[in-house]
Amino acid sequence: xxxxxxxxxxxxxxxxxxxxxxxxxxxxxxxxxxxxxxxxxxxxxxxxxxxxxxxxxxxxxxxxxxxxxxxxxxxxxxxxxxxxxxxxxxxxxxxxxxxxxxxxxxxxxxxxxxxxxxxxxxxxxxxxxxxxxxxxxxxxxxxxxxxxxxxxxxxxxxxxxxxxxxxxxxxxxxxxxxxxxxxxxxxxxxxxxxxxxxxxxxxxxxxxxxxxxxxxxxxxxxxxxxxxxxxxxxxxxxxxxxxxxxxxxxxxxxxxxxxxxxxxxxxxxxxxxxxxxxxxxxxxxxxxxxxxxxxxxxxxxxxxxxxxxxxxxxxxxxxxxxxxxxxxxxxxxxxxxxxxxxxxxxxxxxxxxxxxxxxxxxxxxxxxxxxxxxxxxxxxxxxxxxxxxxxxxxxxxxxxxxxxxxxxxxxxxxxxxxxxxxxxxxxxx
Amino acid sequence: xxxxxxxxxxxxxxxxxxxxxxxxxxxxxxxxxxxxxxxxxxxxxxxxxxxxxxxxxxxxxxxxxxxxxxxxxxxxxxxxxxxxxxxxxxxxxxxxxxxxxxxxxxxxxxxxxxxxxxxxxxxxxxxxxxxxxxxxxxxxxxxxxxxxxxxxxxxxxxxxxxxxxxxxxxxxxxxxxxxxxxxxxxxxxxxxxxxxxxxxxxxxxxxxxxxxxxxxxxxxxxxxxxxxxxxxxxxxxxxxxxxxxxxxxxxxxxxxxxxxxxxxxxxxxxxxxxxxxxxxxxxxxxxxxxxxxxxxxxxxxxxxxxxxxxxxxxxxxxxxxxxxxxxxxxxxxxxxxxxxxxxxxxxxxxxxxxxxxxxxxxxxxxxxxxxxxxxxxxxxxxxxxxxxxxxxxxxxxxxxxxxxxxxxxxxxxxxxxxxxxxxxxxxxx
Numbered sequence: 001x002x003x004x005x006x007x008x009x010x011x012x013x014x015x016x017x018x019x020x021x022x023x024x025x026x027x028x029x030x031x032x033x034x035x036x037x038x039x040x041x042x043x044x045x046x047x048x049x050x051x052x053x054x055x056x057x058x059x060x061x062x063x064x065x066x067x068x069x070x071x072x073x074x075x076x077x078x079x080x081x082x083x084x085x086x087x088x089x090x091x092x093x094x095x096x097x098x099x100x101x102x103x104x105x106x107x108x109x110x111x112x113x114x115x116x117x118x119x120x121x122x123x124x125x126x127x128x129x130x131x132x133x134x135x136x137x138x139x140x141x142x143x144x145x146x147x148x149x150x151x152x153x154x155x156x157x158x159x160x161x162x163x164x165x166x167x168x169x170x171x172x173x174x175x176x177x178x179x180x181x182x183x184x185x186x187x188x189x190x191x192x193x194x195x196x197x198x199x200x201x202x203x204x205x206x207x208x209x210x211x212x213x214x215x216x217x218x219x220x221x222x223x224x225x226x227x228x229x230x231x232x233x234x235x236x237x238x239x240x241x242x243x244x245x246x247x248x249x250x251x252x253x254x255x256x257x258x259x260x261x262x263x264x265x266x267x268x269x270x271x272x273x274x275x276x277x278x279x280x281x282x283x284x285x286x287x288x289x290x291x292x293x294x295x296x297x298x299x300x301x302x303x304x305x306x307x308x309x310x311x312x313x314x315x316x317x318x319x320x321x322x323x324x325x326x327x328x329x330x331x332x333x334x335x336x337x338x339x340x341x342x343x344x345x346x347x348x349x350x351x352x353x354x355x356x357x358x359x360x361x362x363x364x365x366x367x368x369x370x371x372x373x374x375x376x377x378x379x380x381x382x383x384x385x386x387x388x389x390x391x392x393x394x395x396x397x398x399x400x401x402x403x404x405x406x407x408x409x410x411x412x413x414x415x416x417x418x419x420x421x422x423x424x425x426x427x428x429x
Numbered sequence: 430x431x432x433x434x435x436x437x438x439x440x441x442x443x444x445x446x447x448x449x450x451x452x453x454x455x456x457x458x459x460x461x462x463x464x465x466x467x468x469x470x471x472x473x474x475x476x477x478x479x480x481x482x483x484x485x486x487x488x489x490x491x492x493x494x495x496x497x498x499x500x501x502x503x504x505x506x507x508x509x510x511x512x513x514x515x516x517x518x519x520x521x522x523x524x525x526x527x528x529x530x531x532x533x534x535x536x537x538x539x540x541x542x543x544x545x546x547x548x549x550x551x552x553x554x555x556x557x558x559x560x561x562x563x564x565x566x567x568x569x570x571x572x573x574x575x576x577x578x579x580x581x582x583x584x585x586x587x588x589x590x591x592x593x594x595x596x597x598x599x600x601x602x603x604x605x606x607x608x609x610x611x612x613x614x615x616x617x618x619x620x621x622x623x624x625x626x627x628x629x630x631x632x633x634x635x636x637x638x639x640x641x642x643x644x645x646x647x648x649x650x651x652x653x654x655x656x657x658x659x660x661x662x663x664x665x666x667x668x669x670x671x672x673x674x675x676x677x678x679x680x681x682x683x684x685x686x687x688x689x690x691x692x693x694x695x696x697x698x699x700x701x702x703x704x705x706x707x708x709x710x711x712x713x714x715x716x717x718x719x720x721x722x723x724x725x726x727x728x729x730x731x732x733x734x735x736x737x738x739x740x741x742x743x744x745x746x747x748x749x750x751x752x753x754x755x756x757x758x759x760x761x762x763x764x765x766x767x768x769x770x771x772x773x774x775x776x777x778x779x780x781x782x783x784x785x786x787x788x789x790x791x792x793x794x795x796x797x798x799x800x801x802x803x804x805x806x807x808x809x810x811x812x813x814x815x816x817x818x819x820x821x822x823x824x825x826x827x828x829x830x831x832x833x834x835x836x837x838x839x840x841x842x843x844x845x846x847x848x849x850x851x852x853x854x855x856x857x858x
Contacts, residue, residue, distance in 0.1 A: 023580050023722060033647065033760045034579050132577070138723035140569075140577025147576075148561070148569025150463050151452050151743025218462065276729070279708070293452060294567035294740035300705070300727040307722035314580025314722075324576075324753045331462045 003037035006321040009075035009101075011066040011092050012082035013046035013053055016106055016133065019310025020079060020317075021055045031314070035321035045069040045092075066092035071099045077320055078103045079313060081133070085109035093129075097121045102325075104316040106133035106309055112207035112223035115214065119333035129328045130316035135208040136161050138308025139301040140315060141287040145215050146330040152291025154216035156256040158429060162205040163283030163303040164191045165231050165251040169268075170281050173243060178236045191283075201230035205253055206266040212287070213255035213264050215330045218337060225341035226253075227265035234268050238353060238422060241393050242270050245379065247351070248278040252427060261340030270351050270426040276300070277429045288429065347398040348428070349378060354411065354421035358388045362416035366392070369414065373407035375399040389418050395426070432466035435750040438504035438530075440495040440521050441511035442475035442482055445535055445562065448739025449508060450484045460743070464750035474498040474521075475511075499525035506531045506749055508742060510562075514538035522558075526550045531754075533745040535562035535738055538627075541636035541652035544643065548762035558757040559745035564637040565590050567737025568730040569744060570716040574644050575759040581720025583645035585685040587858060591634040592712030592732040593620045594660050594680040598697075599710050602672060607665045620712075630659035631680060635695040638682035641716070642693050644759045646686050647766060654770035655682075656694035663697050667782060667851060670822050671699050674808065676780070677707040681856060690769030699780050699855040705729070706858045717858065776827040777857070778807060783840065783850040787817045791845035795821070798843065802836035804828040818847050824855070 032038045043061035063069035070078045070092040078096035082089045089110050096103050122129050132142045171182045198204045210223035231251050242249050247270040255264045271278045276298050280286050285303030290296050302308035356362040379395040408421045461467045472490035492498035499507045499521040507525035511518045518539050525532050551558050561571045600611045627633045639652040660680050671678050676699040684693045700707045705727050709715050714732030719725050731737035785791040808824040837850045
């Protein structure tokens with residue numbers, strides 16, 4: 001007797017939801033062969049039933065309320081692709097778990113805010129939450145980390161995980177355009193979330209980083225401890241000057257466990273232009289996993305879009321159909337430690353840009369500030385004068401973030417600076 | 430009551446086997462937390478018991494015969510890291526399956542030759558064979574393809590999967606040294622198999638490609654149908670001239686399903702120098718997976734060595750400890766089709782290098798051969814004369830392999846060629 005079909009309840013019929021419908025309908029035989037049983041959709045839910053969705057939904061039951069969908073007795077798995085860290089997505093997920101269903105979700109915000117509580121609830125009833133689609137779109141990054149590298153003590157995870165930010169930064173660089181103009185382009189192309197700060201403020205990418213960090217280090221998700229800095233302050237000048245010194249600016253997330261605790265940051269930083277991350281163009285995502293045995297594993301692919309995100313949802317669904325059940329964050333939720341959050345203290349080289357007034361001894365005063373903070377200079381470039389002022393660019397040797405903050409804080413008192421200095425961390429990737 | 434430990438029998442105590450011992454011993458707590466149960470080694474087997482192995486094996490039972498190891502009642506999984514496509518590795522694997530054990534193996538040769546029969550046998554007794562370590566070392570490529578992309582119809586898989594070949598080609602390029610000299614260096618560094626033809630003949634990489642192809646296209650492993658060409662004929666001249674035109678030479682494997690059947694080839698070819706594959710240096714491996722929904726996924730990491738290979742073995746072991754059982758090639762062995770093997774017919778641009786005697790009309794005669802075969806020229810470069818002869822380099826537009834063979838076959842009859850022409854396919858990657 002063939003195994004019973006795995007029955008999905010699909011909450012959300014936007015781009016990702018319709019992508020899931022298309023795969024389930026078009027590739028039923030392929031999926032059944034691989035999963036060992038059929039995967040079917042029983043019922044769907046979305047806000048507006050009347051909208052034309054370019055997919056035949058006529059054989060599925062309709063639920064106006066996703067919570068009712070989640071509780072239906074004739075579904076095995078809730079597929080939640082509505083989004084939003086509270087409201088219907090959270091209510092439906094909680095209802096699914098409470099009624100003994102597994103959950104597959106693309107919702108990074110939900111898990112970044114409520115992942116621990118949801119994981120505990122799911123394990124309490126012997127269910128799992130899977131979220132491959134929540135991080136780096138179609139790249140099987142969660143699977144690679146949770147399963148492929150399960151024999152490793154993870155040393156560091158990194159990622160460029162917001163395609164919109166990478167599109168904006170790449171386009172600024174290639175076209176030589178300022179941030180505001182490219183931001184407007186991105187908005188018109190429909191690349192931005194309704195609240196653009198989720199993208200350009202680094203929040204969306206920070207959500208993803210916090211999920212990777214939880215798995216990597218066996219700690220409870222702690223999105224609130226991610227040092228977040230968006231790309232709004234990245235200037236075309238810095239992009240140009242960085243390129244001139246062999247670097248690119250990326251919104252890069254890094255999580256690493258240090259002796260002082262867990263460092264998580266999602267900030268613009270410089271990376272070598274010829275590194276895999278430096279080479280990353282447009283909306284493509286990259287996740288880098290570093291384990292004590294495996295060394296560095298680099299994963300690259302589309303971070304968003306109907307096909308890639310639906311592909312990730314289906315990977316989770318097929319895993320469940322195959323009977324694979326791994327705890328939400330790779331080990332029992334009760335065993336996840338509350339992480340000690342640490343401000344970034346790992347030393348790194350820094351890129352410093354400032355404008356000096358054209359006066360003898362100006363540069364010496366800046367160099368003195370650095371020297372007194374124990375920071376040595378690796379490279380220095382002074383560019384042609386702009387009127388009476390001289391743009392100066394310094395790359396330091398490795399220095400602690402606090403020393404850099406201390407030194408640049410003292411620049412103002414020298415009286416030789418025009419405006420504020422810019423300091424951007426250079427990451428070894 | 431905690432779940433019973435998963436008990437391993439480890440056949441093979443070379444680099445990989447000792448790597449597995451080290452991880453099991455050093456990370457017992459981490460593995461137990463992630464797997465939900467302890468992973469232990471019950472017994473080991475190797476040829477020479479007296480050899481000093483830099484690991485404490487005193488708590489493990491010793492079996493001189495790996496077949497006896499495989500049959501022990503006190504093991505759940507045979508971990509086979511001996512190598513060799515027949516002999517003890519095959520006998521032990523068959524014995525393990527016959528006595529109802531799962532198998533984790535790093536043995537690409539064994540599976541390339543006997544994968545179908547072994548998969549059928551394993552499924553007959555409800556067991557599975559897992560082989561993440563057999564392909565691309567520490568990169569979770571088998572997992573990404575079998576599970577992460579399970580919702581995709583796979584269009585193409587590609588890989589640079591023999592680190593020794595990539596080391597040799599990279600070193601030839603960077604140091605400007607001829608093949609024979611770098612081959613000798615690699616031998617002295619211990620990078621070559623006892624039979625170096627397994628590496629430089631493309632056989633090892635071809636084994637790996639045939640395993641990826643079986644999963645990707647739902648077909649029985651058919652290593653015999655892989656078009657194999659090693660790197661022994663790659664000249665430093667071609668490496669230099671390719672670089673000059675913006676290309677690098679790589680031993681690249683490609684498998685794709687076409688209307689005529691399954692194309693599998695592992696041959697030297699040109700790729701753009703700035704592509705991810707073109708940028709790959711030294712012993713690093715890369716696997717590229719292309720699915721209809723997900724687009725292109727690129728995976729990069731160490732392809733060999735103690736840590737990376739043991740990491741892949743442990744991923745399979747932990748999956749089994751977690752209770753995950755997927756058929757060996759991603760779907761039941763009985764459902765795998767016998768593939769129709771197709772000689773490569775997919776058109777591609779070609780790089781042609783030849784030496785012409787310095788006579789008026791010589792180049793015209795070559796161009797005529799190409800034109801008559803329906804091949805048009807994209808780029809042509811004639812280099813400074815060497816004595817009476819002129820090296821000529823041609824990059825064609827896309828042409829069928831058979832047309833290229835036909836045209837270059839006719840070059841000889843023109844009487845203007847010195848020696849043989851070189852033709853190398855240019856892959857879009």
